[in-house]
Amino acid sequence: MSKYRLTQLKALEAESIHIMREVVAEFRNPVMLYSIGKDSSVMLHLARKAFYPAPLPFPLLHVDTAYKFPEMYEFREWFVKEIGAELIVRRNEDAINKGMNPKGFGVARCCGALKTQGLLDALEEGNYDAAFGGARRDEERSRAKERVFSIRDEFGQWDPKNQRPELWDVYNGRIHEGESVRVFPLSNWTEMDIWLYIREENIPIVPLYYAKERLMVERGNLLIPYYEKTKDQLLKGEEPTMVMSRFRTLGCMPCTGAVRSHATTIDEIVAEAAAARRSERETRIIDHGANTMEDKKKEGYF
Amino acid sequence: MTANINFKLSQTIQLLRLATVGSVDDGKSTLIGRLLVDTKGAFEDQLLSVTRKKGAASEAEVDLAMLTDGLSAEREQGITIDVAYRYFATPKRKFIMADCPGHEQYTRNMVTGASTANAAIILIDARNGVMPQTKRHTHILSLLGTPHLVVAINKMDMVDYDQSIFEKIRADITAYCAKQGIKDLICIPISALHGDMVVTRGDSMSWYKDRTLLETLESIEVTDHIERLPFRFAVQYINRPQTEELPDFRGYCGRINSGIVRTGDTVTLLPSGKTSRIKEIVTFDGTPDEAFAPQSVTLTLVDDIDISRGDMIVHSDSTPEIRKEIEALVCWIGDEPLVARKKYIIKQTTNSVRAVAMDIVYRTDIHTLNQDNADELGVNEIGRVRFKLAQPIYCDAYADNRATGSFIIIDTFTNITIGAGMICG
Ligand SMILES: Nc1nc2c(ncn2[C@@H]2O[C@H](COP(=O)(O)OP(=O)(O)O)[C@@H](O)[C@H]2O)c(=O)[nH]1
Numbered sequence: 001m002s003k004y005r006l007t008q009l010k011a012l013e014a015e016s017i018h019i020m021r022e023v024v025a026e027f028r029n030p031v032m033l034y035s036i037g038k039d040s041s042v043m044l045h046l047a048r049k050a051f052y053p054a055p056l057p058f059p060l061l062h063v064d065t066a067y068k069f070p071e072m073y074e075f076r077e078w079f080v081k082e083i084g085a086e087l088i089v090r091r092n093e094d095a096i097n098k099g100m101n102p103k104g105f106g107v108a109r110c111c112g113a114l115k116t117q118g119l120l121d122a123l124e125e126g127n128y129d130a131a132f133g134g135a136r137r138d139e140e141r142s143r144a145k146e147r148v149f150s151i152r153d154e155f156g157q158w159d160p161k162n163q164r165p166e167l168w169d170v171y172n173g174r175i176h177e178g179e180s181v182r183v184f185p186l187s188n189w190t191e192m193d194i195w196l197y198i199r200e201e202n203i204p205i206v207p208l209y210y211a212k213e214r215l216m217v218e219r220g221n222l223l224i225p226y227y228e229k230t231k232d233q234l235l236k237g238e239e240p241t242m243v244m245s246r247f248r249t250l251g252c253m254p255c256t257g258a259v260r261s262h263a264t265t266i267d268e269i270v271a272e273a274a275a276a277r278r279s280e281r282e283t284r285i286i287d288h289g290a291n292t293m294e295d296k297k298k299e300g301y302f
Numbered sequence: 303m304t305a306n307i308n309f310k311l312s313q314t315i316q317l318l319r320l321a322t323v324g325s326v327d328d329g330k331s332t333l334i335g336r337l338l339v340d341t342k343g344a345f346e347d348q349l350l351s352v353t354r355k356k357g358a359a360s361e362a363e364v365d366l367a368m369l370t371d372g373l374s375a376e377r378e379q380g381i382t383i384d385v386a387y388r389y390f391a392t393p394k395r396k397f398i399m400a401d402c403p404g405h406e407q408y409t410r411n412m413v414t415g416a417s418t419a420n421a422a423i424i425l426i427d428a429r430n431g432v433m434p435q436t437k438r439h440t441h442i443l444s445l446l447g448t449p450h451l452v453v454a455i456n457k458m459d460m461v462d463y464d465q466s467i468f469e470k471i472r473a474d475i476t477a478y479c480a481k482q483g484i485k486d487l488i489c490i491p492i493s494a495l496h497g498d499m500v501v502t503r504g505d506s507m508s509w510y511k512d513r514t515l516l517e518t519l520e521s522i523e524v525t526d527h528i529e530r531l532p533f534r535f536a537v538q539y540i541n542r543p544q545t546e547e548l549p550d551f552r553g554y555c556g557r558i559n560s561g562i563v564r565t566g567d568t569v570t571l572l573p574s575g576k577t578s579r580i581k582e583i584v585t586f587d588g589t590p591d592e593a594f595a596p597q598s599v600t601l602t603l604v605d606d607i608d609i610s611r612g613d614m615i616v617h618s619d620s621t622p623e624i625r626k627e628i629e630a631l632v633c634w635i636g637d638e639p640l641v642a643r644k645k646y647i648i649k650q651t652t653n654s655v656r657a658v659a660m661d662i663v664y665r666t667d668i669h670t671l672n673q674d675n676a677d678e679l680g681v682n683e684i685g686r687v688r689f690k691l692a693q694p695i696y697c698d699a700y701a702d703n704r705a706t707g708s709f710i711i712i713d714t715f716t717n718i719t720i721g722a723g724m725i726c727g
Contacts, residue, residue: 004562004594005525014596021598022652049586051541138388166414167418167722168704168705168708170651170709174717176717190389190391190396
């Protein structure tokens, strides 16, 4: 390969950095949504590259549902300190205090309150006009059409029929007062790219991504992690057993399934991702209704 | 994709950005579904979700088109209404495919999808041959300067895989393209539905000896050699940490638009015209001696010079034009027409300037390619327009340099992107 060719990972990296700098240059008050997952880890790594040697010119925002895995909170505290970033954590305390949970209220309502409402409130409170998200277009069918710069109205809503065309790499960041933009610097990355990049760049990720013997409950095809805090979310008669398993995506404990796996190293994860015949989204319980993602997005979900 | 291949993959694999265009029902969705399925770019659960409705059991019965139809609105209407991006990879390449809708009122989406593409697949239904839409799309691709065009003549199964039909269409489209200066045109007969000549050869077209579609996509040059062009660096962002460790650091962030830059190079800064030298190329991964397009880097200069976003750093021996008046080919994508004397915002590289449309030099009739007089450019129309700018921009002709020759036009009132412009030499 000629010395003036970029590998696909370096091409994606250059594109993501370009996007992040455009936002910081054109917006008044950007924030980066940090979900603690592997995509967030990559996005954050790219942000550090984009603004090196300066510290990140924006804070990280974690919209916490109180249902994240203990390992995720632990990782969050360590990682954020490690890279010297500013972290803001926001929760929909109202709903949490009312005992919002997926089993009692339904997954859609629970997500709506803890994630969507939590996010919208936090964005409004912080008066952010741009928010970076780690969503990728390959994740889900309706995301395939998401723009890199996704304009939201005053209510944070997305209109799939009224998106701005994006030409070349010239992004239109002009918005009206009250509007905001969600920016997806990882739009063109696939799950495979993410893993390859994590391997190439040695990016730290939550240990839950690596296989280990873990307490799991089997429900149909799903492996549901067993934790004290969420055991009341299980159905009658469900009993945990130890299963060698790992997570392909990370979300809330009651709604994130694991997969059987023996991949304990990044190389093994890459190999597994390459051979995977089912999408990573399948282990997200929240996707199991018809068309859910698109509906949620119209309402303002990331 | 197999696991062992992927271990080496990240070191050598390159990225090809593709656009797929065609008229409604030419089989675009089916083709993309076929590519996804045959390269294992679609997962089983995604396949299941599109078979479930039909009660189909085998892959053969998967509705390939459904795989790519994303939004509920278009599932209801049965047409594709917006550019969708698809990803698939082979052991040789990763592909980003912009799936551009063929419906007339959505030409803007085609311009969008094709603007970043290094190659485009144009679909033709073998039963219909070259249609007006095909011509429109081909013309837009030629304006956008898409480096490689591949014509996939689809539904060959419906014309008995007849070679003479393929040859006739190939002759027609080649002749049309020649009129527009497109020379390298690859034509491939395929059946997206059955898979012939897409990923595998099939056994119905032994008369066709050239590469399959996927082999073609794997062999196309992924680059348009922008590193061989003169060095252009539009300043995106000024990096001034002002921290205890770095009180005086001042770096200019940007994505190299074209060319190569080396430490020590003599550069000119626009608009001031001052010269300086490159002190360092700063990156998270170290300070390389050189960097090239399209890398994102941070440059520091030997001298302390006032530079802001939108300025441009270039090699002193090859500077771009500094223009307050431009003539450009414009693809209009706004609902309200472009009219003379109206004010717009033009964003070119990282520079946003106010502009007035002076006059429309001509409007191209997409069918005849004739240049007509016109008072306005309506949605989906293409024409040559003169603009006067409130501040100068630093640009090259689009034909010479896509990055510095392109711009978007923004409505001053709605903030929506309403036009795509390509600067004429
Ligand atoms: N016989 C045959 N039918 C095809 C082929 N490709 C697509 N079709 C059919 O043509 C129709 C339109 O295809 P679709 O992919 O939806 O077209 P699009 O509008 O260009 O996306 C569908 O009924 C397809 O099954 C092909 O190669 N052979």
